[in-house]
Amino acid sequence: MSVPDSASRFSNRVEDYVRFRPGYPAALLQWLHDAQGVPSRSLVADIGAGTGISSQMLLAAGHPVIAVEPNAAMRAAAEQWLGSEYPNFRAVDGTAEATGLADASVGLVSAAQAFHWFDTTAVRREWQRILAPGGQVLVFWNSRLLDASPFLRGYEQLLLDFGTDYSAVAERYQTDDEMRAWFGSGLQAIGHFPNVQMLDFDALRGRLLSSSYAPTAGQPKHAPMLAALRDLFDTHAVDGRVAFEYQTRAFLGMLD
Numbered sequence: 180m181s182v183p184d185s186a187s188r189f190s191n192r193v194e195d196y197v198r199f200r201p202g203y204p205a206a207l208l209q210w211l212h213d214a215q216g217v218p219s220r221s222l223v224a225d226i227g228a229g230t231g232i233s234s235q236m237l238l239a240a241g242h243p244v245i246a247v248e249p250n251a252a253m254r255a256a257a258e259q260w261l262g263s264e265y266p267n268f269r270a271v272d273g274t275a276e277a278t279g280l281a282d283a284s285v286g287l288v289s290a291a292q293a294f295h296w297f298d299t300t301a302v303r304r305e306w307q308r309i310l311a312p313g314g315q316v317l318v319f320w321n322s323r324l325l326d327a328s329p330f331l332r333g334y335e336q337l338l339l340d341f342g343t344d345y346s347a348v349a350e351r352y353q354t355d356d357e358m359r360a361w362f363g364s365g366l367q368a369i370g371h372f373p374n375v376q377m378l379d380f381d382a383l384r385g386r387l388l389s390s391s392y393a394p395t396a397g398q399p400k401h402a403p404m405l406a407a408l409r410d411l412f413d414t415h416a417v418d419g420r421v422a423f424e425y426q427t428r429a430f431l432g433m434l435d
Contacts, residue, residue, distance in 0.1 A: 199385035201232075222243050228244075234257060234268065247271055283309070283310065288306045289317045327424050338392070378420055
């Protein structure tokens with residue numbers, strides 16, 4: 180998929196993305212800082228930062244962050260959310276393959292949830308360029324558990340039934356073996372962490388509509404999809420909520 184397509188396909192979903200996309204578990208940063216020894220003051224280039232979910236987590240942990248994001252609407256949402264609260268945050272218009280950052284200028288490159296959209300050959304060259312000597316790369320994302328519960332099995336079938344290009348997008352996510360091959364001898368650690376959102380129906384609806392493959396209002400499958408989602412929720416909700424379960428997968432290493 181081309182960079183312009185991947186950069187623009189979330190433009191009409193920013194509000195839902197801000198409100199309903201999951202964050203990342205505290206165990207991820209404990210692993211990064213305590214187990215892996217990454218300094219919590221390292222300057223981070225957060226690549227494909229979107230609306231700032233990963234940037235906020237890194238800022239709260241003490242990192243200064245440069246958010247690199249090509250989508251103007253998502254970048255503006257990140258600036259509105261984080262700009263006044265964190266003086267050590269700034270956002271720039273750039274892509275993973277052409278960040279616009281200076282040579283050897285950052286200690287950690289971070290890519291959360293967006294790595295599967297990148298040209299993984301081109302980003303390797305670009306990230307080598309912007310990393311200071313000894314700098315590291317952290318790639319991580321939330322992988323939805325497809326078969327962990329009857330609700331999640333039903334949700335997966337809903338996406339297969341109604342998603343516009345769901346299968347093509349889902350198949351882009353890298354496996355652990357593919358990430359091992361991408362890092363090569365520079366791979367330092369792999370971490371897997373449980374993560375869960377407890378969602379009422381409105382939040383579940385927003386979570387679905389934040390996905391780039393969910394048909395939008397006016398498309399033929401939009402209303403039937405939401406009706407199916409309502410049935411799925413009513414069947415599986417406990418005390419008015421369903422458990423949307425993920426495994427957060429993280430990969431840390433250096434680029435040779």
